[in-house]
Amino acid sequence: MNFAIIVAAGKSKRMRNNKNKIFLPLLSKPMVYYALKDFQNCKLIDEIIVVAQKNGIKKINEIKQKYNFGKISNVIVGGEERQDSVYNGLMSIKNAKNEDIVIVHNGSNPLVKENEIINCINAAKKHGAAVLGFQLKDTIKKISNDFIEKTIDRANVYQMQTPQCIKYGSFIEAFSNANKKKLKFTDDISLVEAIGKKVKVVDCSYDNIKITTQDDMKIAEAILMRRHNITASRTGFGQDSHKFSVDRGKKLALGGYTIPNEIGLEANSDGDVILHALFNAISSAIGEKSLGFYADPMFKKGITDSKEYLKVILNKLSKKNLKINNASIMIEAKKPKLEKYTGNIKNSLSKILNLEKEKIGIAYTSGDELTAFGQGKGMQCFVVVSIA
Numbered sequence: 001m002n003f004a005i006i007v008a009a010g011k012s013k014r015m016r017n018n019k020n021k022i023f024l025p026l027l028s029k030p031m032v033y034y035a036l037k038d039f040q041n042c043k044l045i046d047e048i049i050v051v052a053q054k055n056g057i058k059k060i061n062e063i064k065q066k067y068n069f070g071k072i073s074n075v076i077v078g079g080e081e082r083q084d085s086v087y088n089g090l091m092s093i094k095n096a097k098n099e100d101i102v103i104v105h106n107g108s109n110p111l112v113k114e115n116e117i118i119n120c121i122n123a124a125k126k127h128g129a130a131v132l133g134f135q136l137k138d139t140i141k142k143i144s145n146d147f148i149e150k151t152i153d154r155a156n157v158y159q160m161q162t163p164q165c166i167k168y169g170s171f172i173e174a175f176s177n178a179n180k181k182k183l184k185f186t187d188d189i190s191l192v193e194a195i196g197k198k199v200k201v202v203d204c205s206y207d208n209i210k211i212t213t214q215d216d217m218k219i220a221e222a223i224l225m226r227r228h229n230i231t232a233s234r235t236g237f238g239q240d241s242h243k244f245s246v247d248r249g250k251k252l253a254l255g256g257y258t259i260p261n262e263i264g265l266e267a268n269s270d271g272d273v274i275l276h277a278l279f280n281a282i283s284s285a286i287g288e289k290s291l292g293f294y295a296d297p298m299f300k301k302g303i304t305d306s307k308e309y310l311k312v313i314l315n316k317l318s319k320k321n322l323k324i325n326n327a328s329i330m331i332e333a334k335k336p337k338l339e340k341y342t343g344n345i346k347n348s349l350s351k352i353l354n355l356e357k358e359k360i361g362i363a364y365t366s367g368d369e370l371t372a373f374g375q376g377k378g379m380q381c382f383v384v385v386s387i388a
Helices: 031-041 054-066 082-091 114-127 168-181 189-193 214-227 273-285 291-300 306-319 339-353
Strands: 002-008 047-052 072-077 101-106 129-135 140-144 147-152 158-167 200-203 234-243 251-254 257-263 324-332 360-365 378-387
Touching: 002 031, 002 082, 031 047, 031 054, 031 101, 031 114, 047 054, 047 082, 054 072, 072 082, 082 101, 082 168, 101 114, 101 168, 114 129, 114 158, 114 200, 129 189, 158 168, 158 189, 168 189, 234 273, 251 273, 257 339, 273 291, 273 306, 273 324, 273 339, 273 378, 291 306, 306 339, 324 339, 339 360
Parallel strands: 002 047, 002 101, 047 072, 129 200, 324 360
Antiparallel strands: 101 158, 129 158, 140 147, 234 378, 251 257, 324 378
16 A cells, blocks of 8 residues: 655745645645645555644645545644654554555645656665655855855755655654654654665656745746646636716726716716726636626625726636736727827726736727717727736
């Protein structure tokens, strides 16, 4: 039997985020999803134990159900330190034999490949213990009081990653020794080294990084996008139209900018067809509902500013760790002539969307007056967005 312990109980202090980093989104899925998926799909893994913070157990079980990770047999509470969490996971394994392999993997190492897991397990079966790692490429210096003390020969220096695979009997012996001598280590194979046993190092890709900082998150996203050949992951299309208001005092709002000296559009809100179409484009790209579902209840509370409506869908976009890559806007109307206001509209949209003006395109047409909009009775807007 091969038992995988996924360690997901860290405090994420270096991430400088109040949330446990394993639940932060990578390409719209929780970071830990990728680690769990790798072991769920690996043909050599028989059982998965997840060690989590007490307040994270519910989320792990939700992920298990949502993505059908049936190999997860148990989700248990971690300890004060990583070593304590691994120990809790090891003690939860029932009916294991000494020759069974225990595979410990960080939930914050989401980019390991199946063949690397297999290679590490096979090496542990042969040698008793094995670990994935990659050779350092940079010159390494030891410093003292901010000054270089000496240069370390990098020829045989490796950076250890996970998984780390150990025979069950050796792991129990290693923990018994560590507990007796009150030894503390930052990885699992150090416990095995402490009882005098050798550990086989198995080469892995430089992709297999542990995510510790926000910069690591960006690197991981880039790796995932490269693996899945993703450039713009989604495209959304939205439309909105309104006739001109009979209220000559109503202002014409387009893209959050008020066009001077022009009559506005008939609507419960400010009638901003650009922001309305933009809302629907974003919403359709991320699988959410149309504008009216969110705007109607807000209107009943007296909210008529379309920028407030748009904040709702932009917040949902952000929670999915997605962002607008570019927006293409087409307005059909006979009047007013809007070309001279394009810069103002783009400036407004750039601030609202936190998007460079160069990534916002606006064009106009009267459509040879074939529609009511081309005949001057109102305005129609189409928006296409790409979501990265």
